[in-house]
Amino acid sequence: MTQERTGVATFKGNPITLVGPKLTAGDSAPDFVLSKNLLEEVSLSDYAGKIKLISVVPSLDTGVCDAQTRRFNSKAAELGDDVVILTVSVDLPFAQARWCGAAGIDRVITLSDHKAVSFGQAYGVLIKEFRLDMRSIFVVDKNNTLTYVEYLGEMAEHPNYEDAIAAVKTLL
Template identity: 80%
Template sequence: MTQERTGVATFKGNPITLIGPELKAGDKAPDFILNKDLLEETSLKDFAGKIKLISVVPSLDTRVCDAQTRRFNEEAAGLGDQVAVLTISVDLPFAQARWCGAAGIDRVITLSDYKYHSFGEAYGVFIKELHLDMRSIFVIDADDNLAYVEYLGEMADHPDYEKALEAVKKLI
C-alpha cells in the first residue's frame, strides 16, 4: 500500500498530499528509474561511487525552479568530478533539453520522472493532486546513503542552498 503524507506541505498555502515515505539522513537511498530521454532510462546505480546532489523541482519552466537549477549549475563547477549534480522534474525529457539549451545549463544532469514517478514515490515527494514532484534536496554519499535531506513545507519557497552545498563539501 502506498503511503500518503498529509499536513506536511502546501502549494501557495493550499495543502497537498505527498506520496511515499519521509526519508532521513542516514537512510539507505532508494533506487529509482528516471528518463534521460524518451527511451533511455537511468537509475541510482548509474551514479555508483559518486556523491549525488539531487535537486528536485516541480517544473523547470517556473521562476523558483529556474533559479534553483541555475544556482546548482553554477555551483557544480566547483564541486569536482566526484560529484554528480542531478535535477529531477516531471517535465518531459525533450522539454528539459530545450530549457537547458536556452538557459545555458551544462553542468547539471536533468532527468525526468514523468513516466513511472519512481523517484517521487520512493523519495516521498510525489504530489498526489498535481502529479508533480515536490521541491526538495537530497545529498547521497558515494555508498548510496542519504547524508542530507530537505523537504520544503511550501512548494514556492527556495531550498537552503548553503546547507545542501555544505553537506556535499563534507563528503568530498
C-alpha cells in the same frame, strides 16, 4: 498500500498530499528509474562511486525551479568530478532539453520522472493533487546513504542552497 502524508506541505498556502515515505539522513537512498532522454533510462547505480546532489523541482518552466537549477549548475564546477548534480522533475525529457539549451545549463543532469513517477513515490515527494514532484534536496554519499535531506514545506519557496552545498563538501 502507498503511504500518503498530509499536513506536511502546501502550495501557495493550500495543503497538498505527498505520496511516499519521509526519508531522513542515514537512510539508504532508494533506487530509481528516470528518463535521461526519450530512449535512455538511468538508475541510482549509473552514478556509482559519485556523491550525488539530487535537486527535485516541480517544473523547470517556473521561476523558483529555474533559479534553483541555475544556482546548482553554477556551483557544480567548484565541487569537482566526484560530484554529480541531478535535477529531477516530471517535465518531459524534450522540455528539459529545450530548457537546458535556452538556459545554458551544462553541468547539471536533468532527469524526468514523467513515466511512472517512481522517484517521487520512492523519495516521498510525489504531489498527489498535481502529479508533480515536490521541491526537495537529497545528498547521497558514494555508498548510496542519504547524508542530507530537505523537504520544503511550501512548494513556492527556495531550498537552503548553502546547507545543501555544505553537506556535499563534507563528503569530499
